[in-house]
Amino acid sequence: MHPDRESTWTAPADAEEQPRQVRRILKLFRPYRGRLAIVGLLVGAASLVTVATPFLLKEILDVAIPQGRTGLLSLLALGMILGAVLTSVFGVLQTLISTTVGQRVMHDLRTAVYGRLQRMSLAFFTRTRTGEVQSRIANDIGGMQATVTSTATSLISNLTSVVATIAAMVVLDWRLTVVSLLLLPVFVWISRRVGRERRKITTRRQKQMAAMAATVTESLSVSGILLGRTMGRSDSLTRAFSDESEGLVDLEVKSNMAGRWRMAVITIVMAAMPAVIYWTAGIALQLGGPDVSLGTIVAFVSLQQGLFRPAVSLLSTGVQIQASLALFQRIFEYLDLPVDITERDDAVHLDHIKGEVRFENVEFRYDGKAGAILDGIDITVPAGSSLAVVGPTGAGKSTLGHLVPRLYDVTGGRVTLDGVDVRDLDFDTVARAVGVVSQETYLFHASVAENLRFAKPDATDAELEAAARAAQIHDHIAALPDGYDTVVGERGHRFSGGEKQRLAIARTILRDPPVLVLDEATSALDTRTEAAVQDAVDALSANRTTITIAHRLSTVRGADQIVVLDSGRLAEQGRHEELLERNGRYAALLRRDARLEPTK
Template sequence: MHSQISTLHLIKRFVPYFKKYKGVLFLDLFCAALTTVCELVFPLIVRYITDMGMNHLESLTVQIILTLGGFYLVLRLIDTAANYYMADVGHIMGAKIETDMRKDLFAHLQKLSYSYYDETKIGQLMARITSDLFDVTEFAHHCPEEFFIAFLKILVSFLILCNSSVLLTVIIFAILPLMLLAAMYFNKRMRRAFKKSRNQIGEINAQVEDSLLGVRVVKSFANEPIETEKFRSGNEKFLNIKREMYKYMAGFQSSTRLFDGIMYIAVVVAGSLFMIYGKITPGDLVAYLLYVTTLLTSIRRVVEFTEQFQRGMTGIERFIEVMDAPVEIRDEPDAEELKDVKGDIQFDHVSFRYSGVDEDVLTNINLHVAPGQNIALVGPSGGGKTTLCNLIPRFYEVTSGRILIDGQDIKKITLQSLRNQIGTVQQEVYLFSGTIYENIGYGKPGATQEEIIRAAKLAGAHEFIADLPDGYNTYVGERGVKLSGGQKQRVSIARVFLKNPPVLILDEATSALDNESEKLVQRSLEELAKGRTTFTIAHRLTTIRNADLILVLTEDGIVEKGTHQQLMALGGVYHSLYSMYGAFDG
C-alpha cells in the first residue's frame, strides 16, 4: 500500500487545475467576500442600535432605523446574487476540473505499458477514474471558498472586536488554536480511514467485475455460494472501515461542539464581568455574542466541509498515485516515423525479464527474419514465445540487446508508426461492446464501408455476417458473447486485414477453436499471411508444417531451428513435440 502523501503536496499538485478557470475562481471568491460582508455588518448595526437605545434613546429616530434596515436589505440582495453565482457557476467550475482530471487520468492510463496492467486490478482503476473523482467537484468548488470565508470572518471579527476590548478578544481567540489542534488530530485519522475506504471500494469493484465477467464459469461449477461469500467478506471489511471512519468523524464533530460551548461560556462570563467593571458597553457584549455566533457558524461550516475535504484529498491522492506511475515505454526525443516497411526483423542479443522477477524469460536471442518470411515459434509453455512476439511492437521493453526493423532500432521509431505496421491476432479475441461493423472498423479508423466488407470477405467472415439478422449492424454483446469462438476470431482477422500491416503476429490464434472453425480460420490466416513477415505461435503443430522456418523455444532459448522436414529428421525436441501433439491432431 502507498504511504500517505502530505496534504501540502496534494494541494500543490491540484492547484494547476484551477489555472484555466482563474477568472471564475476570483469572481467566486469575490462573491464569497460579498456574502461575508453581509454577515459581518449585521452585528455592527445591532451594536449601534443597542447602544443608542440604552444611552441616547431620544436620538434613535424612525429615519435612522429605516435607513439601517434599507441598507441591510440592499446587502441581503447583493448576498443573494453572490450566493447564486457561487452555487451555480462555482459548482460548474468544480465539475469542469473533475472532467479535466478524468481526461488526464485516462490519457495517462493509455500510455502505461503491459507491465503496469500485469500488476494492477482493473476494478481499482475503474474506482479511481469514476467514484474517486466525484468528490473532487465539491472539493474544487468549496475548498477555496470555505477557507477564504473563514479567514475573512476570523480576521475582520478579530479587528472589529479588538476595537471594543483587546483583552476579551484575546481570551476568546485563544480557544481557536486548541480547537485547531483537536481538528488536526482527528483529520489525520479520518484521511487514513477515507483512503482505506476508497481502496476497499476498488477491491469490491475488482471482485464484482471478476465474478460477473466469469459468471458462466461460476454457474458451470455451481459456485455461486463461494462468490457470495467472497463478496460478503469484502463487503464486511468495507463496513468495518466505515465504522473506523465514522468513529473519527464523531470525535471530530463532538470536540468542535465542546469548543463551541467553551467559547460561548467565555463570552458570556468574561463579557459580563467586563461590562460590570465598565470595560465594555452592553452593545459591545451583544456584538461579541453575535460575532462569536458568526465565527462558530463559519467554523461549523468548515467542520462540515472537513468530511468533503478529506474525501476530495483522498480522491486527489489516488489520482496522483496513478498519474505518477511511470510511462516505461515512450518515444525517444529523436524517434522517427517508420515508413515503407519491408518487414526485415532482427533480434540482436535480446534478453528480457519481467519487472520484479530475478530470472530472464529470454536470454541472448539472436534471430534474423527476412521480409515476407513465415516464422513459427513452438515449444513448451513458459518458454517465452508470446513474450518474444510482444517485444516487437514494444508492448514490453527489452532488458538488453536490440530489435531492428528494416535496419532501424525499434527504440528509435515512434510507437504509433511502429504499431501501425504490426497486426496481431490473439488466441483470446477481444471484441468491443458495439456492432460487428464498428469492431472491424477498429482496425482502420475512418475506413469506408467497401473496405470493411472487403476485409470481412478476405477473412471468410462476410458469409456468416450476412446471415445475421442485422448483418454488419449486429450488436455483438459485451466481449462479443453473442458470437461463437470461430466467428469472433474471423471478425478479429478481418480487423487485421483492414489494417493491412506488413508484419503479422499470430498468437495461438486457432488453439481454442473446434476442428471445423479451426479449418475456416486457418484458411483466413493463410490468406492474411501472404506477402507479410509472419510470426506464428503454434499449439497445434500440424498447422505450421509449411512455415519457412520453425524455431523451438524453451527456457534455454532457441534450441532448434529449421524447416519441418529438417527438424523431424533431427529427432530432437521438435520431433518429440510433434509426435506427441501430432497424435492428437490426427
C-alpha cells in the same frame, strides 16, 4: 477465482509526503487561477457585506431608535436587506465558478490517470486486478468531488469570514474578543487529530471499495458467471461479496463517526458563547467596569454568532481535507507509476514500411529478475516472408511475439523494423506497422460494425464488407437479424470461438498492417473450425511479413522458416523439411502432436 494481484508500487511515508501532496494538489488548480481569483473577490466582497451588517444593527440600536431618526432607521434597515441580497448573489456566482473549476480539475485527473495507464506495459496489467484500476478512476476520483468542487472554496470563504469577523470584533471590543477566542487553539488541535484519524480510515475504506470493485468486475462478467455457475460457487461468491460489503459498512460508519463526539463538544461550546458574552458584559457593568452600550453587545454577539458557522465549518473542512489526502495519495500513486514503454523525443516516423523484422541478440527478463525468458535470440524475417515460432509451453514464444509491437521492451539486444530499432520509432509507426491476432479475442459490447471500425474509424460500409469477406465471416454477419448493426454482447459471447477469431481477423485486415503477429490464433479451436479460420488467416497473411506463434505444428509447415525455442533459447531453425531431416527438437514436437491428434 480472483487472486490478490495488485500493483507493486508502494507509497512513501505520510509524514514525508503530506507537504508535497498539498503542493501537488494546489498545482492542479493552477490552470484555473483566473477563475479562482474571481472567486476570491466574490468571497471577500461577501465577507465584507456580512461583517458590515452587525455595525448597521449597532447604529439602529444605539442611534436611530433612541433618537427617533426614522430616515436613518429606514436607510440602515434597507442596507441590511441589500446586504442579504448581495451575499446571496455573491454566493450563487461563487458556487457556479468554483463547481466548474472543481469539475474541470476532476476531468484533468481522470484523463491524466487514464492516459498514464494507457502508457503502461502489458506487465502492469498482468499483475493488477482490473477492478482495482477501475476503482482508482471511479471511486477515488469520485470521492474527491466534494474536495475539489466545494471544499477549497469553502476553505477560502470561511477563512476570510473568520479573519474579517475577528477584526470587526476587535474593533467593537477587544476584551470581549479575547474571551470569545480563548478556546480556539484547543479546537484547532482537536480538529487536526480528528482529521488524521479519518485519513487513516479513508485509506482502508478505499482499499475495501477497490476489492469490492474487483470482485464485481471478475465474478459478474460473462466469464465469471460461467465459471461460478459451472463450479457451483454462486452461493459462496455471494457470501464472500457480503463479507466484503459488511467490512465496507463498518469502515463507512467509522469514517463518519470518527471524532463526532469531540466535534460535538466544540459545537456546544461555541453555541454557548453568546451566553458567556452576555454574562461577561453584565458582570463587568455590575463591577463598575468599562461601559459597553447595548448596541455594542448585540452587534458583538451577532458577529460572534456569525463567527460560529464559518469557524466550525473551517474546522470540519480541515478534517475533510485530511481525509481527502488519502484519496489524492492513491491517485498520485498511479500518476507516479514509472512508464517503461516510452516514445523518445526524437522518435523516427516511417511513412513507407516494407516489413523486415530482425531480432538481434535479444534478451528479455521480467522486472530485472534473474531468470531470462529470452536469451541470445537472433532471427531475420525478410519483408513479405513468414516465420513460425514453435516450442513447448513456457519457452518464450508469446513473449517473442509481444516484442515486435512493443507490448514489452527488450532488456538486451534489439528488435528492428526495416533496420530501425522499434524503441526509436514513434508509437504511430509501430501501431500502423504491426497487427496482432491472439488466441483470446477481445470484442467490445457494441455492434459488429463498431468493433470492426475500432481498427479504422473512417472505414466505409464497403470496406467493412470487403474485410469480412476476406475473413470468411461476411455471410454469417449478413444472416444476423440486424446484420452489421448486431450487438456482439460482452466480450463477444454471442459468437462462437471461430466466429470471434474471424471478426478479429477482419478487424486486422481493415487496418492493413505490413507486419502480422499471430499468437496461437487457432489453438483453442476444433479441427473443423480451425480449418475455416486458417483460410481467413491465409488471406490475412498474403503479402505480409507474418510471425506465427504456433501450438499446433500442422499450421506452420508452409512457413518460409521455422524456429524452435526451448527455455528461452533458439534450439533449431530452418524449413519444415530441413528440420525433419535433422530429427531434433522439431521432429520430436511433431511426433508429440501426432500422438495427441484425435483419431477419426
